[in-house]
Amino acid sequence: MEAEPTSELIRGQLRRLRLNAELSQEEFGKLVHYSGSQVSAVELGQRPLDRLFLKRADEVLNTDGLLTSLLRMAERDGQPSWFRPWLEAERTAQQLRCYHPTLVPGLLQTENYARAVIRADDMLSDDEVEKRLAVRMDRQSILDQPQPPKLVAVIEESVLRRADEGFRGLMIQQIAHLLECVERPQVSVHVIPTDISTHVGLAGPFTLARGEDGGWVGHLENQLGGATIDNDEEVAILLARWESVRSEALPQRQSTLLMKEVMTSWS
Known part of the structure; x- marks a missing residue:
């Protein structure tokens, strides 16, 4: 289960970085080998965060691994309370x-x-x-x-x-x-x-x-x-x-x- 606050942060960062790079969802999708509608679904929370997608996004947006690092945080936060x-x-x-x-x-x-x-x-x-x-x-x-x-x-x-x-x-x-x-x-x-x-x-x-x-x-x-x-x-x-x-x-x-x-x- 994703940790919602961190997941929303990732989606927001992804959208902000894409817009700063002046890329439409369609343009960005071609670079990360996803369709524009799939990019939209990720940003809107209609599609689960995907490690491979975020890895490609980090490479395209030159983030030095920011998005995948945030995903690791979300995965840790989503662990059971006993763990x-x-x-x-x-x-x-x-x-x-x-x-x-x-x-x-x-x-x-x-x-x-x-x-x-x-x-x-x-x-x-x-x-x-x-x-x-x-x-x-x-x-x-x-x-x-x-x-x-x-x-x-x-x-x-x-x-x-x-x-x-x-x-x-x-x-x-x-x-x-x-x-x-x-x-x-x-x-x-x-x-x-x-x-x-x-x-x-x-x-x-x-x-x-x-x-x-x-x-x-x-x-x-x-x-x-x-x-x-x-x-x-x-x-x-x-x-x-x-x-x-x-x-x-x-x-x-x-x-x-x-x-x-x-x-x-x-x-």
């Missing part, structure tokens, strides 16, 4: 610790892997899938900041190996992406091998973020959404469980070798 505190904590984190027993963590997912994961919810329309995908990909931009957070992720070997023949090409791409990520000095990925049959982390995924003030907050996911955890006692429990989960995982070098072995076995 917004975590998005802010993640955005300003100095350090992130992620564990997921069944998936590659969102900050390390490729676009194709993320789309497949989101699309698994058959209650979502194609448009909603793409909106959620755009937000997830946008969240990853924190890793490209001048001073990115230190990200430590722990995943299960079974996550890497869970793929039927039709999914293997996607997983090869995903594992290759993980190997590229760990070449960054601020990212490390540790794998818990399948011969570790049980540990405390299997109770569910969680992420921890340390802010600029040194304090930690946590995030828990579930089938209906999630929750940001800022209670000191509960955060302390999650920090202890992180240490337990991390101790079960292989060191970085061995984890990297294992990821390469899995990828090679499928190539």
